[in-house]
Amino acid sequence: MHTEPTGTTLRALLVAVGEPLLELTAGSPDITVRGVAILDPDDELGGCPGELILVIGARGREAVRYVRAAAKSGASAVAVKADGKRDDLRAAAEDNGIALLTVRPQVRWDQLQTVIREVLEGATLAAASDAEHGDLFGLAQTVAVLTAGSVSIEDAGNRVLAYSRSDDDIDEMRRLSILGWEGPEQYLALLRKWGVYQRLRSSEDVVRVDERPEFGIRQRLAVGIRAGTQHLGTIWVQQGRRPFAEQAESALLGAARIAAVHLLRRRGSVGIRSREDLVAGLLEGRISADLVAGQLGLDPAASAIVLALAPREIEHDRPTHELRQLEISNVVSVHATSYRRGALVGTVGSRVYAVLPEVPPHQAEPALQAVTRHVVAALDRAGVRTQAGIGSPVPVLGEVVASRSEADRVLDAMARTPGRDLATIADLRAEILLDETLRLLEANPDLRDPAVDALAAHDAAQGSEFVPSLLAYLDALGDVRAAAAGLNIHPNTLRHRIRRATAVSGLELGDPRERLVCHLQLLLAARRRG
Structure with a gap:
């Protein structure tokens, strides 16, 4: 029955709603209204600080005692249907320090509550985002x-x-x-x-x-x-x-x-949004695990693992994007909660995350992968194509940031392998570490090998194919025939290119350390070229 929005002034509420529904009869228009509740004459009114109370079932002078009750509950304002004179209602409101709104007799209470709630929720969203x-x-x-x-x-x-x-x-x-x-x-x-x-x-x-x-x-x-x-x-x-x-x-x-x-x-209640904010704060490291555990009834000392899902295509139409996120979040919530009752689901950016507590390490991979496959398949049937990444288990709830980081790294790597829709950090660890190593090399020019840069410059200027040829040779562990087959050229052609590449660059491929460094630099050059 009650809402808990940030609030708005009675003046702003009257500007939005106003005639033909409401009229301010007593009190200041500058008081703050933080919620709306309906009071039936048969109800006992509890504490309603800052709320607007709609008195149903009593009109005119009959409603005087409910005006007093609303003031006693801490309400900011009370709305009553007034038939004829309003002096008694106005006097009761002024004596008890509460604003009085009078409502036309023809107005339906449920309609009025809906409109007022819309104004208050709009104020909440404007303040929160x-x-x-x-x-x-x-x-x-x-x-x-x-x-x-x-x-x-x-x-x-x-x-x-x-x-x-x-x-x-x-x-x-x-x-x-x-x-x-x-x-x-x-x-x-x-x-x-x-x-x-x-x-x-x-x-x-x-x-x-x-x-x-x-x-x-x-x-x-x-x-x-x-x-x-x-x-x-x-x-x-x-x-x-x-x-x-x-x-x-x-x-x-x-x-x-x-x-x-x-x-x-506005589809979710304020309470649901608050829960999602807690989950997002936990995943981002903004909110302590003890606070989240205390508010959501979890054991902060329990182990946990993070599952992340991302749509394969980014939807640029904003309403459709938000609807897609809602659909993903709903499906993830159903499956994750069925797997672990204390599962937490939240959204950060365009990705939806599930924090699964108390997952035994020996069950983490097979059982969670099975659940995740069900999620991906269900979304695919709904027309939402996703990819899912699973991080490693962490010993306590406070370390889920590390598991989320791994799940994100898996999704980032999968974005370069469109054929996969599910992977764990163990599945792609080598690719992820290699990718991060190449990023480090790219961000630090001092770590570049000038010999490989010379090969890349020669290819660009002369139209040669030294970088891809030498990279294929090293990828094939020095097997010329296999590398040549991959390039669709004759083995002798590849041998000639390798001799020319070493002559142009001065590389010594017989040295294992130089060969390793060269391989990494060639991978970076191929990525930049691509």
């Missing part, structure tokens, strides 16, 4: 300006989540929608008959709906809010006194993509 587009109410107001119409944003269940504030004329359909009533059934039937709902749920196209004067309904534009193939909601724009702006349809398309990000973020 770099949500550059603000909340849904801000988005609705922006779209109203860009389209020259009156805007409402609905979820997939047709509940109004946000709407623009406008002095323009609004028709009966918009007024009833905001108040939480059903629209005219004859008009809704026409929308179904015209296929409007079907088009909104199945495409990204802007739908234009003709006015119907007989129902008091003006012309509308509408667009579905989507993430991939999933319908998340709808943005409606009602025409006012002026025609729609010339760029109204393109503005709607952009707004729908921004709204999709907001709606996806």
Whole structure:
């Protein structure tokens, strides 16, 4: 029943919601509201510090005692349906130091709670992240300006989540929608008959709906809010006194993509997000293992291992990217929790991680690989192609950063081997160590061998093939025939190239140490050339 967002001022809440739902009757508009709760006359009200209490089932003078109870609970404000005079309610609120909001009799409480919660969650997200587009109410107001119409944003269940504030004329359909009533059934039937709902749920196209004067309904534009193939909601724009702006349809398309990000973020509760923040902090080393273990009921002294998953293709459409991450996280959570009850799942960047506690070392590789294969296969069936990397077990929860680092290194190495979808650090350790050695050589010019640089320069200037020829020879452990076959050339041709390469560079391939250094430098030269 309660939310725990960061909070917003009552003034900001009234600016967003305001007429036709709420009116400030007593108290300061500058108090902070941190949550919303419903109070039924049959309920006992506990502590509600900073919350807005919606009093249902009691109106006017009957609600005076509930205003006092809300103030006693520590609430910031109370909302009551007032019929007629409000003097008793106002006096009770002022005497008890609580803000009083009066609500129109026609307003549905569940609709009002939904809209208020949307404003509060928008404030939470704006404070907790770099949500550059603000909340849904801000988005609705922006779209109203860009389209020259009156805007409402609905979820997939047709509940109004946000709407623009406008002095323009609004028709009966918009007024009833905001108040939480059903629209005219004859008009809704026409929308179904015209296929409007079907088009909104199945495409990204802007739908234009003709006015119907007989129902008091003006012309509308509408667009579905989507993430991939999933319908998340709808943005409606009602025409006012002026025609729609010339760029109204393109503005709607952009707004729908921004709204999709907001709606996806609001799918989880604040508590779930807090858990994911703890997991991400543990994996990044920002939050101590003792704190995470204490809050999530784990043993900090237990062993653990980290599994990491990454999509094979990066999705540049932001809503689709976030939906894909949600899908990966959900599948990983189901399988990881079935494998270990205390499994933790979180997201860092574009990767999803599972921290699996108390995995016996002798079970870590075969059992975890089996679970991971199920995860990858399930995601593949859902159309999300992923790669999975598994780190080494660590003795205590506080060392999962090391296991995560190994899992990341596995994924980085697998990105260069597209054919694999699952590997452990043991599977790719040699490739990973070689890659990191080459990175070290590349980052430190003082470690370069000028002889190999001379070969690479000769190839670039003369069009010779000394670097790949000599590299193939060393990869084949000096087997000329095998190396020549790999290069599709005659063995004598390769022998000639090797003699010319050593003459140009001065390399002494008979010295094992020089041969080892040369091999590494040639691998680096081939990578840079590629």
